[in-house]
Amino acid sequence: MSDVPNTIGKVAAPISPSVETNKPARPASGFTATRFKKITQVGIKSIYSHGLRSLLTVLGIVIGVAAVIAMLAVSEGASFEAQRQFRDLGASNILLKSVKPAEVEQSSSQGFGPPQAIIYGLTFSDITTIRDSIPGINNVIPSRIVKKNLWNGGYQVSSDVVGTAVDYPISRNYNLRAGRFFSESEVREHANVIVLSDEVARSLFPIDNPLGQSVRIDSDYYNIVGIMEAEGYSNLGQNQAGSSNAAPSRVFIPFTSSKSRFGETTTRQTAGGTESETVELHEAIIQVDSQELVIQVGEVIDSILARRHKDIDYAIEVPLALLRQAEESALRDQIVAGAIAGISLLVGGIGIMNIMLASVTERTREIGIRRALGAKKRDIILQFLIEAVILSGVGGLIGVVLGIIIPFVISAIWGMTTIVTPLAPMLAFTISGVIGVVFGIYPSMRAADMDPVEALRHE
């Protein structure tokens, strides 16, 4: 023992009330980084020595954390999607659409002889009434939509030809990539002018600039005056999956031209043969003065149309209302996510408490040894608490990784927009750490409260 400094010998007589204590406990350096590291190392060792058991223990935490991150990503994505559509459609717009009523469809299929044109949908008098009877509407933009083939020499594209008014792009926040939209005078003159979508322009004119050239629809030629920007064609009426096919191929001609070139009645090829229908208006965008009025105006329009139409051959879309719905459903998703996470984390926490209690019983003797060798109660508490936090932390980490992967899988399989915000993993991970502390306290206290003598005797 010559190599260990001998510090004994400071005490003169033990009974004397000497203030000097020999061998004082080192100035309790408290829980320094090294101390913390040491305890953590021991904790990791102990968890590692029961690998499978530890993994099963943290499963609840893993599922809870992964679920909350994934669900938040989905709901975040949905609300992002709704907001994007809302922006596209305009906050103060109401969209009216003609919809073929179910009863008409039935009666037409029973008919014999020459196909009879089905008449349904919105009429001019509808929108005039709406415009004139509701205050706060500053513009109504009608649209007729007819599916046609567009030709440029040998190139051909099938597209929705939208006959509309000059305000259409402004009302929908659409921008032109090149050229201009048609003018008021061209509308008056029933001019043969056309504005192409980016997609249509690229398909029909793969090499040269389409501006100033013309496309053929049926037997008429239309001068190309403008090309729309590629973005901004999505439409709340069509779901995300469908929008990429239908919307981008829209082209625009003056409303008047559509009426005089294509006529009132349009013919469609259906599975059972040809079908004719007469629709005055396919769509109308109603612009309201202020956002606050949009929802009320929408309700009034609904009641006006309900009075004027026997069948429900129209649909009203209020983007703001849809946004509200989306927000509500996002909130609902978040509450559900929270509940699932809460339950799962509770189960996970109980699992951790369970395993920690088992570990404390198993290691009773170790606790006794440590106590004999100078461990204070708080040393023992800290040791088991750190172990519980490591367990739940590892679970939380696995959960975060899974929770980030799952949204990617969801996006890949179902094409849903998912957004993982950095907040969600951070929050989930923090909660898992807190779970470790909360559910680790009781087992740790039990470990610390053991009688050292009893603990040392334990087999």
Add this chain to the structure above:
Amino acid sequence: MLDTLPVTRECVASLTDIRKTYTMGSLSVEVLHGISLDFMRGDYVSIMGPSGCGKSTFMNILGCLDQPTSGSYFLGADDTSTMPDDELSGVRGARLGFIFQSYNLIQQLNVLENIEMPLFYQGYPENESHEIAMSLAKRVGLETRVHHKPFELSGGQQQRVAIARALAVDPLIILADEPTGNLDSRSGAEILDLFDELHEQGKTLIMVTHSDELAERSARWVRLRDGLVESDERRA
């Protein structure tokens, strides 16, 4: 008693009228009926007695693992009989070294880490405790085994690790509870040789044993009977 002692030998532990009563429900049993003993620096004591004499209870009190119902126990300069738990832990860690019959090493930790443990709880810096543990491992002849786990060692080797651990903080008293009880005679003899060396170096050793053979090596014999000191003899 103090005046009969040689001047050079100071008292490291002094117990006065130690009583211990266990209460189980309405039944209370006094196990120790007033034990007074002083232990001097450099003492090599064997504590003996038939089972049921209160030996274990006495050792637990001596090891500050338990506190007496009444009486005082000065270990160094402080009365431990009324110390709060945290301070008692500190005293155990700083002034006592334990050697158990069943070694009581921690299985997940290697030899070096086991020796370092009391130093860890005393807040020694890592490099210092590492140095001390290494020199102690060498001291007990296990310098080549420092990274082995306890289950990879023989019983004798494990007990030597336990001795090194007991020496780590350079305690006032080393307490050994049947230190050779689990060992074959050769390993047991090796351990006792080590005890002799420690004794020669002036360490204070207190050992509980049943074995007369073991007790013969020591220099003082305390016999307990029915919770009282029956005899207290020193080697002449």
